Amino acid sequence: xxxxxxxxxxxxxxxxxxxxxxxxxxASRAASKPxxxxxxxxxxxxxxxxxxxxxxxxxxxxxxxxxxKVEAPKKVEILRKISAPTPVERKSNPLSDEALKFAARLEExxxxxxxxxxxxxxxxxxxTAICKLYSANAEAGNKFPVVKDRFSVTGTxxxxxxxxLLKAVDLQVFELGMWQSWSGI
Amino acid sequence: xxxxxxGKASEFxxxxxxxVRIGEDEIGxxxxxxxxxxxxxxxxxxxGPACEGLTIANVEERLRPDKTSMGLHFTDQMNFxxxxxxxxxxxxxxxxxxxxxxxxxxxxxxxxGNDVYVVA
Numbered sequence: 001x002x003x004x005x006x007x008x009x010x011x012x013x014x015x016x017x018x019x020x021x022x023x024x025x026x027a028s029r030a031a032s033k034p035x036x037x038x039x040x041x042x043x044x045x046x047x048x049x050x051x052x053x054x055x056x057x058x059x060x061x062x063x064x065x066x067x068x069k070v071e072a073p074k075k076v077e078i079l080r081k082i083s084a085p086t087p088v089e090r091k092s093n094p095l096s097d098e099a100l101k102f103a104a105r106l107e108e109x110x111x112x113x114x115x116x117x118x119x120x121x122x123x124x125x126x127x128t129a130i131c132k133l134y135s136a137n138a139e140a141g142n143k144f145p146v147v148k149d150r151f152s153v154t155g156t157x158x159x160x161x162x163x164x165l166l167k168a169v170d171l172q173v174f175e176l177g178m179w180q181s182w183s184g185i
Numbered sequence: 186x187x188x189x190x191x192g193k194a195s196e197f198x199x200x201x202x203x204x205v206r207i208g209e210d211e212i213g214x215x216x217x218x219x220x221x222x223x224x225x226x227x228x229x230x231x232x233g234p235a236c237e238g239l240t241i242a243n244v245e246e247r248l249r250p251d252k253t254s255m256g257l258h259f260t261d262q263m264n265f266x267x268x269x270x271x272x273x274x275x276x277x278x279x280x281x282x283x284x285x286x287x288x289x290x291x292x293x294x295x296x297x298g299n300d301v302y303v304v305a
Contacts (some may be wrong), residue, residue, distance in 0.1 A: 074208035074305065076189045082237065084200025113247070113255035151242045154257045 088144045131165065138185055188295055188302035195299055197221075199242045204236060207305040212292055214239065214303060217263055217276050221294035223303050224279045230288050235271030243275075243282060 040048070049088035116125070134146060147153045166176060189207050197203070197216040204226055205212050211226040213236020228235035242259035249255055263276040273282045274289055281287035293304040 072188070075206075076191060077204055077206040078191070078203060079211070080204040082204070084198055106305060110256060111258070115251060115256070131206070148258045150239060151259045154244045154259070156244075156257055 085145070085149065087148070186304050188304055189305050190300060193299050194296055194301050197301070200240070202236060202240075203305070205267075207303060210292075210305055212303060212305065213265075214294065214301070215240075215276060220263060221296065221301060222276060222279075223227045223292035223294050224274070224291040225291075225292075226273050228267040228269060229273070229281070229289065230267065230270055230272045233272075235267040235272065236265060238266040238268035238271075240276070242261065243274075268294050 106117060137143070166173065186285055191207075191214060192203060193204050199219065200214055202215045205214060206262035211263055212223050213226045214221060214223045215236070217240075224236055226234050226236045239263040242264040243264055244257050246257050247258050264273045264282055265271045265276055274280065275282060287303045295302045295304060
């Protein structure tokens with residue numbers, strides 16, 4: 001059983017330990033003094049100890065803060081503008097309107113997987129006429145893209161047809177390249 | 186990352202693109218179906234100008250139930266092709282068309298009124 005007296009005694013017992021801590025601080029202050037006191041006035045010493053305890057003042061020459069890096073605004077430079085291909089000018093005449101309707105019917109057949117909508121003979125006739133017509137226009141200076149846009153014919157389709165056309169007239173790719181470099185067409 | 190002004194929206198037609206350098210980054214800005222997309226102009230294959238090649242719709246071969254071909258057809262997905270070696274990226278995501286783990290760095294594009302900004 002503990003009496004109220006013994007309870008009061010406990011805080012008193014703690015006091016000596018706090019008192020013991022103070023000499024330790026003094027000891028650390030003494031240790032922070034410079035090794036040589038020569039040339040230091042009492043005011044210098046006081047300032048030195050104050051600086052050690054409170055930290056170095058921001059404006060102190062020895063404690064300049066590193067300058068804050070401000071990110072420079074990024075330079076924006078436009079390098080190139082690439083325009084979408086412009087569609088060919090639309091001109092109407094009866095034969096062209098008929099051809100457009102016919103082409104649309106063929107496209108519809110193809111979309112449904114009907115490859116035999118035209119007989120080989122009809123395909124040959126159509127290909128021959130189109131080949132002559134396009135070439136004559138190109139040689140006359142009336143140049144226009146051979147297909148409407150990049151989504152009309154796949155690369156595979158183009159290679160198959162080009163290969164077939166070259167084979168039909170017994171030409172090699174090398175000869176095609178030479179002719180293109182000479183003619184500029 | 187800050188919004189960088191790159192041009193007026195009215196200067197872009199559908200299908201147009203612009204290559205811009207913002208700081209150290211070279212970026213291709215596309216206008217496709219009314220929306221803007223911006224990607225790093227540095228191909229993940231060998232560092233070619235990824236955004237400066239052809240734009241072409243994705244090609245697929247349709248098959249009949251018996252697995253015979255119905256021919257090659259274009260789909261609605263638009264791609265752009267690096268002109269160096271033909272690496273092909275999806276316009277809307279910047280992913281390689283066959284390997285989705287290969288993806289160009291994408292930049293956000295903000296339009297404020299008639300002004301177009303790239304966040305870089």
